[in-house]
Amino acid sequence: MSIDRPAGDRYPFRAIEAKWQRIWEDGKQFRATEDPARPKFYCLEMFPYPSGRIHMGHVRVYAIGDVLARYKWMRGYNVIHPMGWDAFGLPAENAAIDNGVHPAIWTYENIDYMRSQLKTMGLSYDWDREVTTCDPAYYRWEQLVFVKMLERGLAYRKRSTVNWCPSCQTILANEQVEGGRCWRCDSEVTPRDIEGWFFKITAYAEELLAWCDRLTGWPERVITMQKNWIGRSEGAAFDLPVAGRPELRIRVFTTRPDTAFGMTYAVLAPEHPLVDQLVTMPAERAEVERFRAEVLRQSEIERLAEDRPKRGLRLSAKVVNPFNGAEIPLFIADYVLMTYGTGAIMAVPGEDQRDWDFAKRHDLQIIETVKRPEGWTGEAYTGDGVKINSGFLDGLTIAEAKRQAIDWLVAQGLGEATINYRLRDWGISRQRYWGAPIPVLYCERCGMVAEKEENLPVVLPRDVQISGKGGAPLASAPSFVNAPCPRCGGRARRDTDTMDTFVESSWYFLRYCSPRHETGMFDRAAAEYWMPVDQYIGGIEHAVLHLLYARFYTKVLRDLALVKVDEPFMALLSQGMVIKDGAKMSKSKGNVVDPDDLIRTLGADTARLFSLFAAPPEKDLDWNDRGVEGGARFLNRIWRFAVGHADVLRAAARRCETPSTDAGRQFRRTIHETIQRVTGDIERDFHFNTAIAAVMELVNALHAFEAASADAMPATERAALLREAVEAVLLLLGPFCPHVTEELWQRLGHTESVFKQRWPEADGTALAREEVTVVVQVDGKIRSRLSVDVNASDADVERLALADDKVKPWVGSRRIDKVVVVPRRLVNVVTRA
RNA sequence: GCCGGGGUGGCGGAAUUGGCAGACGCAGCGCCCUUAAAAGGCGCUGGUCCAGGGCGGCCGUGCGGGUUCGAUCCCCGCCCCCGGCACCA
Numbered sequence: 069m070s071i072d073r074p075a076g077d078r079y080p081f082r083a084i085e086a087k088w089q090r091i092w093e094d095g096k097q098f099r100a101t102e103d104p105a106r107p108k109f110y111c112l113e114m115f116p117y118p119s120g121r122i123h124m125g126h127v128r129v130y131a132i133g134d135v136l137a138r139y140k141w142m143r144g145y146n147v148i149h150p151m152g153w154d155a156f157g158l159p160a161e162n163a164a165i166d167n168g169v170h171p172a173i174w175t176y177e178n179i180d181y182m183r184s185q186l187k188t189m190g191l192s193y194d195w196d197r198e199v200t201t202c203d204p205a206y207y208r209w210e211q212l213v214f215v216k217m218l219e220r221g222l223a224y225r226k227r228s229t230v231n232w233c234p235s236c237q238t239i240l241a242n243e244q245v246e247g248g249r250c251w252r253c254d255s256e257v258t259p260r261d262i263e264g265w266f267f268k269i270t271a272y273a274e275e276l277l278a279w280c281d282r283l284t285g286w287p288e289r290v291i292t293m294q295k296n297w298i299g300r301s302e303g304a305a306f307d308l309p310v311a312g313r314p315e316l317r318i319r320v321f322t323t324r325p326d327t328a329f330g331m332t333y334a335v336l337a338p339e340h341p342l343v344d345q346l347v348t349m350p351a352e353r354a355e356v357e358r359f360r361a362e363v364l365r366q367s368e369i370e371r372l373a374e375d376r377p378k379r380g381l382r383l384s385a386k387v388v389n390p391f392n393g394a395e396i397p398l399f400i401a402d403y404v405l406m407t408y409g410t411g412a413i414m415a416v417p418g419e420d421q422r423d424w425d426f427a428k429r430h431d432l433q434i435i436e437t438v439k440r441p442e443g444w445t446g447e448a449y450t451g452d453g454v455k456i457n458s459g460f461l462d463g464l465t466i467a468e469a470k471r472q473a474i475d476w477l478v479a480q481g482l483g484e485a486t487i488n489y490r491l492r493d494w495g496i497s498r499q500r501y502w503g504a505p506i507p508v509l510y511c512e513r514c515g516m517v518a519e520k521e522e523n524l525p526v527v528l529p530r531d532v533q534i535s536g537k538g539g540a541p542l543a544s545a546p547s548f549v550n551a552p553c554p555r556c557g558g559r560a561r562r563d564t565d566t567m568d569t570f571v572e573s574s575w576y577f578l579r580y581c582s583p584r585h586e587t588g589m590f591d592r593a594a595a596e597y598w599m600p601v602d603q604y605i606g607g608i609e610h611a612v613l614h615l616l617y618a619r620f621y622t623k624v625l626r627d628l629a630l631v632k633v634d635e636p637f638m639a640l641l642s643q644g645m646v647i648k649d650g651a652k653m654s655k656s657k658g659n660v661v662d663p664d665d666l667i668r669t670l671g672a673d674t675a676r677l678f679s680l681f682a683a684p685p686e687k688d689l690d691w692n693d694r695g696v697e698g699g700a701r702f703l704n705r706i707w708r709f710a711v712g713h714a715d716v717l718r719a720a721a722r723r724c725e726t727p728s729t730d731a732g733r734q735f736r737r738t739i740h741e742t743i744q745r746v747t748g749d750i751e752r753d754f755h756f757n758t759a760i761a762a763v764m765e766l767v768n769a770l771h772a773f774e775a776a777s778a779d780a781m782p783a784t785e786r787a788a789l790l791r792e793a794v795e796a797v798l799l800l801l802g803p804f805c806p807h808v809t810e811e812l813w814q815r816l817g818h819t820e821s822v823f824k825q826r827w828p829e830a831d832g833t834a835l836a837r838e839e840v841t842v843v844v845q846v847d848g849k850i851r852s853r854l855s856v857d858v859n860a861s862d863a864d865v866e867r868l869a870l871a872d873d874k875v876k877p878w879v880g881s882r883r884i885d886k887v888v889v890v891p892r893r894l895v896n897v898v899t900r901a
Numbered sequence: 902g903c904c905g906g907g908g909u910g911g912c913g914g915a916a917u918u919g920g921c922a923g924a925c926g927c928a929g930c931g932c933c934c935u936u937a938a939a940a941g942g943c944g945c946u947g948g949u950c951c952a953g954g955g956c957g958g959c960c961g962u963g964c965g966g967g968u969u970c971g972a973u974c975c976c977c978g979c980c981c982c983c984g985g986c987a988c989c990a
Contacts, residue, residue, distance in 0.1 A: 078940090247986095289905050289984075296904070296986055303990080322990060335990090378988070403988040413990045421902090422988050490989055611985080681926070682913060688983090690913055695927050701941095702926085708941090748917075758915065761925035768925090771942095843921050848971045850921060852956090874956080888970050894920050898970045 078700070079707035081671030085807040089190055097821065098141075098192040100148035102597045109145035110598050111137040112577055112637075114606030114614070115152045115199075118178035119159055122185045124646040124653060124679075124691065125607065127663050131676040132643055132685050132754070133605045134191045138803035139750055141192070142827040148598050149192055150580040152199030153179050156207075156569045158236055158252065161502040165536040171502040172530065175202060185663065189672050190806050192823070197583045201572035206579065207504035208525030209589035210571055214507055215518045216628055222268045223496075225516070229339075229406075230495055232260035237536065239264055241495045241568060243297070243613050251613070259364070264497035265506060265565065269620045273298055273489045276619055285603075285639025287686065293611040299490025304474050305410060306483025308334055310346065311386040311395050318342060318387060318398075321409035321488055324419060325477065326469035329458035330437035331389045331414040332427065333397045335380065337406035338363045346385045346398070355381060356400065363402045378403040378426045389414075390482055391473075392459060401426065409488050417448065424448035438466065494617065496568040501534050501541035503566025511553035511560040520554040526562070540564040573614050574621035577601050577636055588630075595631055604637040605685075611642065641754060644688035646679075653691070661691055673805035674700040680756040680804055703808055706767060706801075709774075710794055710812045717794055718817045720787035725833070729781050732789055733834075735773045739793050740834040742766040746800045747827070756804065763801050766793065791816075799828050844869045845896040846878040854895075862889040869895040 092098065102108075113133035116126055137149040153175075160171035167174075179200065186193075199206060217223035231240040235255035239262060244251045269276075277298045280291050303323035310316040318334065336343055338360045347353050359381040380401030387398050403422055404413055417427035418436040424447045427434055438453040455461045460476070461469040477483040497506070505526040507519035519526055529548045532541050542548055542564035553560035575589070581598045582591035606614075615637070622636040645652055648659040666675045677699040683689045710717070727733045742762050749759035770793045777786050795816065802809040802822040813822045837858050842865060844852040852874035856865055866887050869875055875897065882899035889895050 287906095292905050293985055299986090299989065301989075320990080324990080376988090401988095403990095405989070408989045410990095415990085420990070422990075425988090488989080490986095608984080678926095684914085687907095687914090692913065692927065695913070698926055704941095752917075755915095757913095758925080761915075764925055775943095841921085845920085845971075853921075886970070888920090890920055890971095894971085896920080896970050 079704055079711075079808065081673060081703075081808065082668075084811045085188070085190060085672050088807045088810045089187060092190075092192070092821075093187075093195070096196075097823065098137075098147075098149060098194050099196060100146065100150075100194045100598075102594060103146050104597070106144070106146040108598060108602075109137075109140040109147045110577075110601045110603070111140060111147060111149045112580075112601045112604050113151075114604075114610065115154050115573070115576060116182065117154045117157055117159070118175055118182055120178045120181070122182055122663050124661050124663060126186075127189065127666075127675060128646055128679045128685075128689060129605055129607065129643050130186065130189060130191055131679045132641065132756070133603075134189075134676070134806075135680065135750070135756055135803040136603055136605075136754070137192050138806060138823055139827065141823050142799075142802070142825060144826070147192075148197075148580070149194060150197040150199070150583075151186065151191070151193040151195070152197075152576055152580065152583075153182075153201065154569065154573050154576070155179065155200045155202035156503045156566075156572055158238075158500060158502065161500060161534055161541075162536070164502075164534045170530065171534070172202070175502075188667050189663075189676065192806070197580050199576055199579050199583050201504075201569075201576065202502070202528075204525040204527045205586075207567075207572065209579075210504060210567070210575065211507040211519070211524050211526060212521060213575075213589065213625065213628065213630075214567070215521065215524075217267065217624060218508070218518050220628075222271065222624060223265060224268065225263060225265050227261065227263040229259050229261050230264060231257045232262070233257055236500070238499045239495055239497055241570075242492050243494075243616065264495055265563075265567075266493040266495050267620070267624075269494045269616075270489060270491055272620050272623050273300070273491050274487075275623060276491075276616065279619070279635055283635065283638075283640075286637075287640060287642050290608070290611045290615065290640060290642055294616055297491060297612045297616065301488050301490075303486060303488065304470075304477060304483055305486040305488075306390070306477045308387040308412075308414065309390065310398075311388055313346075313385070316342065316345060318412050319410045319483075320412045320414045321486065322414055324416065324466075324470070325473035326455060326458070326461060326464075326466050327416040327419045327437045328389065328391045328414060328473055329461065330416040330418045330435040331391070331396065332417060332433040332435055333399060333415045334387050335399045335401045335404045335413050335415055335426075337404045337411040338400045338402065339406050340400070340411045342412075343383075343400060346383060349384070352384055356383075359400060366402075377429060378422065380426060380430060382430070390480065391476075397432065399426075399430075407492065408490065419448055419450060421448040421450070437461075494568075494620070496571060497565040498568055499540040499564075500566055501528075501532055503569055504528070504572065505542065505548075506563040506565050506567060508563040509551055509553060509560040510563070511556060511558055513558050514553055514555045514560075517553055517555050517560065523554065528566070540566075542566070570614060570617045571621070574618045575625065577604075577618075578622075578625070578631065589625075590630075592630075599631065600633045600635060601637045603639050603641065605641045605643060608642040608644070615640070641685060643685045644683065646689045646691055648691040661693075666696070670696060670700045671703075671807075673703055673808045677703065677760065677805050681760045682757065684753075684755050684757050686754075702764060702767070703805060705771075706797060707808065707812065709767075709770065710798075711815065713774075713790060713794075714815055716787050717791045720784070720791040722788070722795065723792040724785050724788035725831070727781070727785060727789060731773070731777060732781055732785065735769065735777075735789055736792065736831075736834045737837070738766060738769045739789075739796050740830040743796060743800065743828045744830040744835070747830070750803075759800075760804060763797060766797055766800075770794070770797070796828055798822060799825055840892045842869075842892065843894045844872060844875055845894065846875060847899055848896060849878075851875050851878050856892075858892060862891060865889055865891075865895055869897065 113129050137147050140147045155175050160175045163174045164171045231245045233240050233250040233255055235253045245257050280295050301323050304325040305321045307317035307319050347356050380399040383398045385398050386395045389396055415423040417423040417434045435457055437458045439456050440449055455464045455469045474485045505528055507526045509517050511517050529545050532545045534541050549561050551562050578590045582594040585591045618636050625631045651657050653660045678696040727736055745762040746759045749755045798809045798813050810822050839855045840858050842854045842856045852872045885898040885900045887897050
């Protein structure tokens with residue numbers, strides 16, 4: 069029956085949205101141009117991977133960004149608000165394997181469709197700045213930077229044990245492995261010894277960490293995650309001499325040099341290179357091999373399992389504890405990792421739980437070097453205390469003992485203080501096709517040679533067989549692989565890996581500053597004007613990944629003298645997920661809301677409104693179909709009012725500064741309080757949900773006022789007040805629901821866009837109050853409310869409160885101890901029996 | 902285990918600096934409009950007690966204590982949930 073429903077009960081959102089989207093686009097309303105005279109605002113949302121269709125997560129993040137951009141426009145900022153496509157990546161290649169579509173075709177078709185979807189949302193992008201990362205005109209510049217990084221040792225090639233995703237058929241960087249699984253496909257990652265390219269992010273570990281404390285516009289949790297990921301720890305590195313083998317020393321790292329006297333054994337990672345020199349007897353060597361194979365066999369997942377026993381193999385070699393000269397046993401064990409520190413440790417079971425566990429299992433000596441507190445019953449002790457059993461360190465505090473132990477190591481020439489990081493270099497080689505080629509060749513005569521600058525870009529060839537098996541697809545394209553050596557002109561072979569797609573997303577925000585620039589990565593002056601990004605908005609899933617890489621890459625570009633900023637993103641908003649029925653939306657759960665359907669049936673303004681209203685941006689958003697309808701109802705209500713009163717409103721004065729009645733003054737105060745609240749909610753912490761709630765309250769008040777005021781005041785005054793209120797609603801709601809507000813604004817007789825208006829400012833006169841409500845408590849319980857002159861003295865208010873009929877019985881015959889008066893808020897009468 | 906964020910009506914969520922807990926919306930209930938439905942409008946809506954009435958009493962922000970005239974907010978101890986890291990030496 070709803071099929072025949074007349075269109076009259078819903079405002080014509082489809083026509084309106086199409087109309088205004090066309091007007092904005094044709095008029096290039098949101099085009100950004102450098103203008104040194106105006107303050108700039110760079111508003112950026114993380115660009116999407118063109119997977120095919122947008123989902124509700126996109127609707128949410130782009131709605132948030134759009135509110136901010138439009139608000140800043142209205143605030144007089146010169147806003148840049150760009151959009152583009154993170155267009156390289158595996159899904160395109162997988163689609164090619166599954167359906168035989170070329171990744172390029174698949175990608176560009178997806179981009180076209182998704183662009184049209186975004187346009188139906190009415191987002192204020194400067195589409196002239198659109199960037200697509202799989203375009204050679206884009207990635208050529210990161211190839212150039214690659215060459216420069218290579219020259220400076222910031223890009224290098226090495227063979228090492230890396231994370232291999234068997235399903236994606238490629239290496240993954242450490243950041244891209246989550247709990248032993250691939251971040252993208254969730255397959256279990258296996259170690260593999262392979263040669264690949266790395267970016268030396270570790271050279272920037274200290275700076276990346278130091279700046280964490282200066283990124284005051286970032287959420288605490290993201291900063292914490294980045295700090296944890298970088299994982300700085302201070303300590304000492306020193307050598308343990310091998311007993312009877314003066315030529316061999318084992319370097320260990322510890323954060324607790326003060327505990328060295330408690331070292332009762334030492335441990336090497338099973339794959340530590342010294343093991344082969346230490347173990348010479350064939351029988352022992354066989355044992356070592358067996359142990360290594362066993363350790364290697366256990367998967368990453370098993371190694372992460374809790375409470376697994378620490379396995380180890382005692383070697384025949386022994387080492388000397390240099391602090392006390394004791395000969396102590398040496399092990400290889402699975403709990404020591406080659407990838408952290410020096411791959412070897414001094415073991416102090418008394419003060420380290422892992423060592424304690426291992427010592428117990430292998431029946432090793434435990435020496436306590438810190439005095440335990442009275443009644444201590446635990447195992448390894450990691451708390452504070454005084455040093456004992458520690459020779460020259462006895463009696464010292466832990467901090468002082470650390471210093472003296474290090475001084476001693478330095479004096480003995482055995483070691484020094486060091487800082488160790490958990491962060492590893494960024495492995496960027498991908499054994500896949502759909503990515504930017506690495507601009508390096510291997511010449512038979514010259515060895516590894518970077519491609520010449522004038523030969524860039526190294527274009528990704530189109531005609532490549534993509535099977536998903538058998539190594540890098542580019543290796544099977546002779547026309548690509550075989551190329552002349554840039555140095556000697558002889559026969560050379562190109563590198564057939566492509567770059568991690570996180571490289572493209574590490575600088576796209578810079579490209580937006582001058583997206584068609586042809587003589588470099590970006591125009592210097594443009595980047596200097598627009599950078600840094602003032603507000604970045606995106607999902608928490610990139611807390612470490614993209615956000616760490618982009619920070620690093622920006623610093624590299626700065627050191628290459630290409631850009632001036634130290635950090636790309638001044639402020640970050642990490643928006644929560646969109647949830648439905650208590651779970652993340654997914655096809656398998658059947659709880660997916662399709663943005664296309666939503667926009668078709670209820671309109672973009674309603675979709676945006678609910679996305680912004682249902683929760684503050686940083687929290688997860690619980691999608692609720694009935695709630696969305698509530699949003700539609702609200703917009704209809706505004707529509708009916710404005711259209712229904714259009715004649716009166718158009719004829720009215722734009723404001724009524726001095727209403728002649730109390731009701732008028734009160735209503736006008738509501739209008740201006742709303743302006744204040746909405747502005748505060750946006751400025752303070754992007755709490756768009758409460759901003760919208762405030763506008764809803766104003767609309768409710770508007771209806772109430774309209775109903776009550778008909779004969780209560782002069783018609784011209786009433787009309788002016790109604791107009792002032794309706795215009796405030798339209799201006800305040802504009803950034804949230806741009807189409808309907810734009811349309812109604814026009815219907816009120818305005819010829820210029822809402823987004824060319826100045827953001828309204830609350831009128832101080834309207835806000836002023838003569839009387840305020842003061843709550844009266846007796847012993848902390850509310851007993852009455854008083855309406856009191858704003859300027860009443862505390863003594864007056866106290867007198868009024870004590871004289872109040874509802875207060876008196878509660879005081880009764882009790883003695884009044886004291887009376888607390890909070891001006892303009894509250895009186896608390898404190899009594900005693 | 903460590904770090905971070907949380908716990909408020911049937912639900913999503915408000916409460917800016919320690920000062921009226923539950924704004925706004927959803928759901929629900931009642932009424933109005935209508936031949937009827939849809940749409941819309943108006944009102945009620947934390948629990949509980951007092952036969953009923955009230956501008957009523959009491960309880961109430963995960964639990965137990967504390968500080969304070971006053972605590973959703975601060976402190977101490979616990980429980981639970983979410984996220985991150987995790988044999989990191």
